[in-house]
Amino acid sequence: xxxxxxxxxxxxxxxxxxxxxxxxxxxxxxxxxxxxxxxxxxxxxxxxxxxxxxxxxxxxxxxxxxxxxxxxxxxxxxxxxxxxxxxxxxxxxxxxxxxxxxxxxxxxxxxxxxxxxxxxxxxxxxxxxxxxxxxxxxxxxxxxxxxxxxxxxxxxxxxxxxxxxx
Amino acid sequence: xxxxxxxxxxxxxxxxxxxxxxxxxxxxxxxxxxxxxxxxxxxxxxxxxxxxxxxxxxxxxxxxxxxxxxxxxxxxxxxxxxxxxxxxxxxxxxxxxxxx
Numbered sequence: 179x180x181x182x183x184x185x186x187x188x189x190x191x192x193x194x195x196x197x198x199x200x201x202x203x204x205x206x207x208x209x210x211x212x213x214x215x216x217x218x219x220x221x222x223x224x225x226x227x228x229x230x231x232x233x234x235x236x237x238x239x240x241x242x243x244x245x246x247x248x249x250x251x252x253x254x255x256x257x258x259x260x261x262x263x264x265x266x267x268x269x270x271x272x273x274x275x276x277x278x279x280x281x282x283x284x285x286x287x288x289x290x291x292x293x294x295x296x297x298x299x300x301x302x303x304x305x306x307x308x309x310x311x312x313x314x315x316x317x318x319x320x321x322x323x324x325x326x327x328x329x330x331x332x333x334x335x336x337x338x339x340x341x342x343x344x
Numbered sequence: 345x346x347x348x349x350x351x352x353x354x355x356x357x358x359x360x361x362x363x364x365x366x367x368x369x370x371x372x373x374x375x376x377x378x379x380x381x382x383x384x385x386x387x388x389x390x391x392x393x394x395x396x397x398x399x400x401x402x403x404x405x406x407x408x409x410x411x412x413x414x415x416x417x418x419x420x421x422x423x424x425x426x427x428x429x430x431x432x433x434x435x436x437x438x439x440x441x442x443x444x
Contacts, residue, residue, distance in 0.1 A: 180346050198365060204373045211380065211381065237414055249425065252425065275367065286352050324408055324411045327411070338425070339422040
């Protein structure tokens, strides 16, 4: 049953990701990206990380995509709709992408290290408690640093987007 | 149960699609969205490894990746708004001021 759900959500994620890259209108790209994030959060649920699934929906779908849509509303996107891809020869980029994909898939499929089928022991219902204990005890300093980075980004974004008055 | 390499292959495919968007698309907004896609595929890898090797650090790193991504998007969109105010274009091959 898990395999069927995984295939369903993975197919949805890949199709919506392709829509993000191929859509002509940036608004369609943003909506497809939102759908893709929802599929990925469903995959997090399959991986028994419900906290991360909820954080994914809150942060990505709730905050980041709303930010994108606001910026799309602020900026006139109609003139950028006409041509989707960078003009000129895309051959080097395509070759690089092809080689990268082939390399990653070959390493993944030929190595026997990633063929672990059964995950280790099932966790109880207090998974979130263990996770937060680890986060706030062992990783307290990175947590505080992340909050400082968020504060700096907030101030920086406000300063950047403000109109210069002099 | 789903084998581990299924999740890793999904992350590889999503990363490839995202990097194709970053390298080939012309609209700056879509390039930023493809960047989000790449970061999210890395998160799938973190959580899958954390699940299959019974380690919480995968989820903790995924939380940090999400936090840094939120900061990155805020700064990137601020820069984009400032850029469009000075030079009204969204095409990535028109922004070549720093090319020398």
